[in-house]
Amino acid sequence: MKAIVVTDQASGTAGMKLVERPEPQAATNDVVVQVHASGFTWDELTWPPTWTDRLDRDRTPSIPGHELAGVVTVLGYGTTGLSVGQRVFGLTDWTRDGTLAEYVAVEARNLAPLPGDVDFTVGASLPMPGLTAWQGLFEHGRLHAGQSVLAHGAAGVVGSMVIQLAREAGAYVIGTGRAADRQAVLDFGAQEFVDLENDALEDVGPVDLVFDVFGGDFGKRSAAQIRAGGTLVTIAGPTEARLANGLAVDFVVESDRAQLGEIVQRVRDGRLRTNIGTVSTLDDAVAALNPTKRRKGKTIIRVRP
Numbered sequence: 001m002k003a004i005v006v007t008d009q010a011s012g013t014a015g016m017k018l019v020e021r022p023e024p025q026a027a028t029n030d031v032v033v034q035v036h037a038s039g040f041t042w043d044e045l046t047w048p049p050t051w052t053d054r055l056d057r058d059r060t061p062s063i064p065g066h067e068l069a070g071v072v073t074v075l076g077y078g079t080t081g082l083s084v085g086q087r088v089f090g091l092t093d094w095t096r097d098g099t100l101a102e103y104v105a106v107e108a109r110n111l112a113p114l115p116g117d118v119d120f121t122v123g124a125s126l127p128m129p130g131l132t133a134w135q136g137l138f139e140h141g142r143l144h145a146g147q148s149v150l151a152h153g154a155a156g157v158v159g160s161m162v163i164q165l166a167r168e169a170g171a172y173v174i175g176t177g178r179a180a181d182r183q184a185v186l187d188f189g190a191q192e193f194v195d196l197e198n199d200a201l202e203d204v205g206p207v208d209l210v211f212d213v214f215g216g217d218f219g220k221r222s223a224a225q226i227r228a229g230g231t232l233v234t235i236a237g238p239t240e241a242r243l244a245n246g247l248a249v250d251f252v253v254e255s256d257r258a259q260l261g262e263i264v265q266r267v268r269d270g271r272l273r274t275n276i277g278t279v280s281t282l283d284d285a286v287a288a289l290n291p292t293k294r295r296k297g298k299t300i301i302r303v304r305p
């Protein structure tokens, strides 16, 4: 099969190559999926599991990409809830070969049915940002109607989902970003915009929940804007922020069949808009994943045109 591989971290996306690789086999609990569309997160080559397996052993050349939409071709022993020929979408294991390939082996529990009226390109764009926003807001952030949310990087792939899901849940949403992102953030449904290049973050709060995609100094400064009992949720790695009266949580998204179903239903009935920037073929993927202009939105590789 054709696949994109990476062999050394220092080269980043510039080191990606389109090569021939053996088709994967379904281990216990796996299905094999013929990938129709694959989603890539722009900084995933900086993640340690891109390079090593669960025992920290080198697994290069590795195939990146952890979101997919496609069709099940093989059922491994012990799989439940899926059938051969079924359209599916979901998120794959960080420590195994990913979805920038014609086929991928993935645990069945990481996949959900993709309704026939949802395009594969859209399906592949939903798992990472949709599940991350959902889990950050509702599981870790315990968000409920009437609360306020400060959503960082709100024009971005995750941030734009955070705004929309938080608004639908009845929250008041303040989105942040660069000056040029103002209209995009308001169009995704934020009631207010904070221009991080010109406005003072310190003038914002207090809010009930900060959804942080940056980490570092932003995380610590944002913690000061949270009211007593509130929550700082970050997806940018371990946080050192501490709240005197509240919770600071960092987490890594997990696949969840039921949540994928909730997310795709919202896309079908127009409550949720996905944020796709570039769509490319597998043959042109290396160029698409090395853009010469500022990248906006999710990059989707349409593996089967």
Ligand SMILES: NC(=O)c1ccc[n+]([C@@H]2O[C@H](COP(=O)([O-])OP(=O)(O)OC[C@H]3O[C@@H](n4cnc5c(N)ncnc54)[C@H](OP(=O)(O)O)[C@@H]3O)[C@@H](O)[C@H]2O)c1
Residues within 6 Å of the ligand: 041, 042, 043, 044, 128, 129, 132, 152, 153, 154, 155, 156, 157, 158, 159, 176, 177, 178, 181, 196, 197, 213, 214, 234, 235, 236, 237, 251, 252, 253, 294, 295, 296, 297
């Ligand atoms: N822990 C998890 O489970 C998890 C899950 C998903 C994603 N992530 C991580 O979350 C991060 C965000 O992912 P994403 O896909 O949403 O990225 P993205 O689409 O690039 O979104 C980030 C947004 O923040 C903006 N931004 C960056 N630095 C800024 C600054 N200093 N001031 C103002 N705006 C700034 C970006 O603008 P520019 O494009 O102009 O820089 C962009 O609009 C990534 O590091 C990703 O790896 C973690």
